[in-house]
Amino acid sequence: MPSTLNIFLATILTHNIALTYILGMCPIIGVSKNISTAVGMGVSVVFVITVTSLINWPIYHLILVPTGSEVLALLVFILTIAASVQLLEMLLEKFLPTLYMAFGIFLPLITVNCTVLAVSLFMVLREYNLTQTAVFSLGSSLGWLLAILLVSGIREKLNLVGDVPRGLQGAGIVMIILGTLALGFMGFSGMVDL
Amino acid sequence: MTKFIYRLIYTKPFALLKDGLWKNNPIITTVLGICSALAVTNKVENGIAMGLAVTFVVMASSAITAAIRNLIPQRIRMVTYMLIISTFVISVDLFMKGYVPDISRALGPYVALIITNCIVMGRAEAFASKSSVKFSILDAMSHGLGYTFVLLAISSIREFLAFGTIMNINIAGNSWTNWVVMSSAPGGFFVLAPIVWAVRSLQQDVDVEIEQHLPAPIKPATTIAATKPGASL
Numbered sequence: 001m002p003s004t005l006n007i008f009l010a011t012i013l014t015h016n017i018a019l020t021y022i023l024g025m026c027p028i029i030g031v032s033k034n035i036s037t038a039v040g041m042g043v044s045v046v047f048v049i050t051v052t053s054l055i056n057w058p059i060y061h062l063i064l065v066p067t068g069s070e071v072l073a074l075l076v077f078i079l080t081i082a083a084s085v086q087l088l089e090m091l092l093e094k095f096l097p098t099l100y101m102a103f104g105i106f107l108p109l110i111t112v113n114c115t116v117l118a119v120s121l122f123m124v125l126r127e128y129n130l131t132q133t134a135v136f137s138l139g140s141s142l143g144w145l146l147a148i149l150l151v152s153g154i155r156e157k158l159n160l161v162g163d164v165p166r167g168l169q170g171a172g173i174v175m176i177i178l179g180t181l182a183l184g185f186m187g188f189s190g191m192v193d194l
Numbered sequence: 195m196t197k198f199i200y201r202l203i204y205t206k207p208f209a210l211l212k213d214g215l216w217k218n219n220p221i222i223t224t225v226l227g228i229c230s231a232l233a234v235t236n237k238v239e240n241g242i243a244m245g246l247a248v249t250f251v252v253m254a255s256s257a258i259t260a261a262i263r264n265l266i267p268q269r270i271r272m273v274t275y276m277l278i279i280s281t282f283v284i285s286v287d288l289f290m291k292g293y294v295p296d297i298s299r300a301l302g303p304y305v306a307l308i309i310t311n312c313i314v315m316g317r318a319e320a321f322a323s324k325s326s327v328k329f330s331i332l333d334a335m336s337h338g339l340g341y342t343f344v345l346l347a348i349s350s351i352r353e354f355l356a357f358g359t360i361m362n363i364n365i366a367g368n369s370w371t372n373w374v375v376m377s378s379a380p381g382g383f384f385v386l387a388p389i390v391w392a393v394r395s396l397q398q399d400v401d402v403e404i405e406q407h408l409p410a411p412i413k414p415a416t417t418i419a420a421t422k423p424g425a426s427l
Contacts, residue, residue: 020379022233026312029225071288074306075280082273111272114229114310121303167395171225172387179383186380 002194004135010192011139017115018147019182024115028148029174031106038152042145044106046138048088049119052081053137056120057130077120085111115144126194151177207332214336221344221386222393226312230304231345232382238361241349243297245342247290247305251282252314253334256322260330263323275318276309283308313337344389351385352376 002010017023024045031041056077064070089107092100110116119140123133154177158164164173202208220226227248235241255278259266266274287305290298298305308314317337322330350360356377358366375381 022379022382023229023307025229025232026226029228071284074284074287074309075277078276078280078309079273082276112310112312112315114307117310118303118307121306125303165391165395167393167398168387168391172390172394175383175387175390179380179387182378182380182383183375186375186378 004132006192007132007135007194008139010194011136012143012146013185013188014190014192015194016143016147016185017118017140018144019178019185021118023118024113024144025178027109027113028151028178029171031109032148032152032155032174034156035149035152038148039145040103041106041109042148044103044110045113045115046141046145048081048085048107048110049116049141049144050134050137051088052084052116053119053123053133054130055080055084057123057128057133060124073124074121077117081116081120082111115140147178147181150181206329210329210333211336214333214338214340215343216340217397218337219340219344219393220313220316220337221341222390223397224316225390226316227314227341228386230307230311231341231348232379232386234301234304235345235349235382236352236356236377237300238346238349238353239297240300241345242342243290243294244301244304245338245345247286248308248311248313248341249335249338251279251286251308252317252338253331254282255279255314256317256330256334257327259318259322260325260327266323271319271323272315275315279314279318280309313341347389348382348385352381356381 011017015021018025018028027041027045031037059076059080060070060073064073064076085107089100089104092104092107119137122140123136126136128136151174155174158173158177168176214220218224221228221231230244230248234244255275258278259275283306286308287298290301290305317330317334321333325333354360354366355373356375357372358364358370373381376385
């Protein structure tokens, strides 16, 4: 079993969820036009992933495994995610309206962000305990935040140059940026193991 | 004969097919669901399996959504779609585990992640929630096949460059040097980007051409008579 520090470093650098597993691409392409929206999206994702995986772990190990209904895991996970995102949105709106004004628009989008479900699934596949799950989910989401920040920073600088061919604008150039970043992150491989 | 072709082209089914396969291709034009398109396409067999799985899920969930579209309350429609979709995803996952265990192992959690594939949700929300069952199935099929066809293109390029094979048949000969990066994450990005570039440029050219060949708009006689001579200069 890998130590918690290993998991944390590996999920950010060597096994980055966006650049190695290619997850959560829709928001990276959709909301990476400038750094401020990218930060908003990224921070909301960090929060939602950490909360939902900490809810999903007890549900899976205390309810689904004893009753022998692991098949339903997918259905239960996605419902938990949808419900907790909804709850989070209502709580924020009620108690922290300023934060809601800043991050509220990103929350409904997160339900269909594949990173959230993927972290819960990886947690089951790799048989993590509760502490490891907490570290793993925090690390993965921070890694995703790092990826979207890098992409949006590069995109802002590219817009200053403004010489992208018409057919390549938007999705095309983001894929090339992501490919270059993924190539760079491959240099970390071998540093820590999962 | 041309009359027959024209009658075929201007029907709704043909328009739906063209929409999914070319005009609004889920991966290239609307850029939906590219996570799975990039992550599993290092082998052609994985690409085909993933494409067919998505096609099945999107067709089945669109059909059910369209059939019960008048019974779904507006406020909880998203959760309802998710339940319908995840039911079919679980059945596909179990089917693959039972009948094609090798491919299932290669795809890993990406089969389960079809639930959050935006194509499935997008079709349920944008088309099936307001259309009849017949057209919803057709629309879902065209988008699913559009997705499969792009996956096939990406995966054949990647498998050839990375292993020198296609469908595990060696076609590059023994002197071929494997380009290993193509089988990992960066390869996917670098293969899809030129495809997106090419198709988008082609689509723009087609749009421009259609605009140029349209008959000049004929001004109504009244406006011509009303304009004073010299005013347009």
